[in-house]
Amino acid sequence: MTPAEAIKAKPPTPRERARAQTIADIIRLGREHLALHGAAALSLRAVARDLGVVSSAVYRYVENRDELLTLLLIDGYNELGDQVDTAVDAVPEDDFPGQFKALGVAVRAWALREPASYSLLFGSPVPGYQAPGERTTVPGTRVIFRLVGIFDAAYRAGALDAHVSPAVVIPPALAEDLAAIRSEMNLAAPDASLARGVLAWTSVFGAVSFEVFGQYGLDTFKARDQLFEHQLGVLQGVVGLQG
Amino acid sequence: MTPAEAIKAKPPTPRERARAQTIADIIRLGREHLALHGAAALSLRAVARDLGVVSSAVYRYVENRDELLTLLLIDGYNELGDQVDTAVDAVPEDDFPGQFKALGVAVRAWALREPASYSLLFGSPVPGYQAPGERTTVPGTRVIFRLVGIFDAAYRAGALDAHVSPAVVIPPALAEDLAAIRSEMNLAAPDASLARGVLAWTSVFGAVSFEVFGQYGLDTFKARDQLFEHQLGVLQGVVGLQG
DNA sequence: CAAAGTCAAGAGCAATGCTCTCATTTGTTG
């Protein structure tokens, strides 16, 4: 089937158009169910009902439940990636601290707007489901690529405080991992900066996850916007941006 | 029923003992299933099978699936709390940085040993399940209570660097939240320290979650122990312990 | 126009959570 599509000429037949539209509808309905009832409660039968079709019919378009999960996963990664990209692009090219903050704020805003999708992407793995790396790796790494892009651009522009305050030593094994990352991603920043970039990455998502997953009590923090912005501010200092 | 138990004298009748034993067995089997198949796949029927009993029989002991989830939740919180307590208690009373590091290492070690339980406690909420706050709040706050305990003890002992490096301002609304926490938990540390304590808290769990939930690629980081210890070291500096 | 390809419907299987009824076991009490 897939080779047939590849061979076929560019103009999509009406049938192909209809098929693509149906799949898009399934994804849309899947997202609604995801938002309403959560990832593990996502039911192909319910989607079929909403689509006005009998359950077995959706199997013509989606191989099984895991396939739908994968589609939603990719959809979510790309939506988050788009949000982050536009937010960061709106900041002046040389304002690296601003870009960092914009990235963090964008991640949090999207997560709070789409908690179920965020849970699917960054929460506990859905039992019995293993994401197919060959399809999810690229969209799944957009945010971290963008983040290290900001760091590295700042470093190359001399805007990154490379010798960070308490000089914590980096053991050789960790340095090896960092070196591999540096060469694979074509980076210039030194080990200490890279390591702190990783910390910023995990910390941002840790803070967002706490909020989305309800780890803060119900009313321990009322000023959550300010709390998060404050945390971003501290992380800026940790990472060497605007120290 | 419950009032009858309350009236009853202290010595538990053999029936009560048997009942307690059966519930303990159910929790044990539930944990096994949790570890093997994940939270959302936890099935009362499967537990019943393993217990050698028909499915409806377990409803005599556990009200429903959510109740079992609650029991496992409390069980997990307490096990994690115990691990953290013993790890921190093993450090000299005046070695606050050591206590902080011991807490972080204990959390991570338990999470990696019991990934399914960790997911249940700190991952995406199970769809349709709402933890009953009146039963889970106390065990669920043991770690954070211990963490702020370390901070505050360090502060009172003069071992906490209170004027942290980049003086990020704390907006009034956030200061209000922090003041409420300070009075509720009987703390002495100033706003900046408390806020950084919160950051350390979320960052530690963010780092652990990334590892447990497989957000790092499969082989991006081989030296994960060193990475985590390094992150703890940086966080020590951020928080004002051994800066 | 007819063949080939595509699609929806429906039945059906193995699970699940949960409820109900009924019989049996168990502990207490007259």
Add this chain to the structure above:
DNA sequence: CAACAAATGAGAGCATTGCTCTTGACTTTG
């Protein structure tokens, strides 16, 4: 010690899920 009541387990049953298979109809294409 016997009778009674409470606790327990078994089994049937209902609605739900994911998924497969067959059948009939429809659309596109040669």
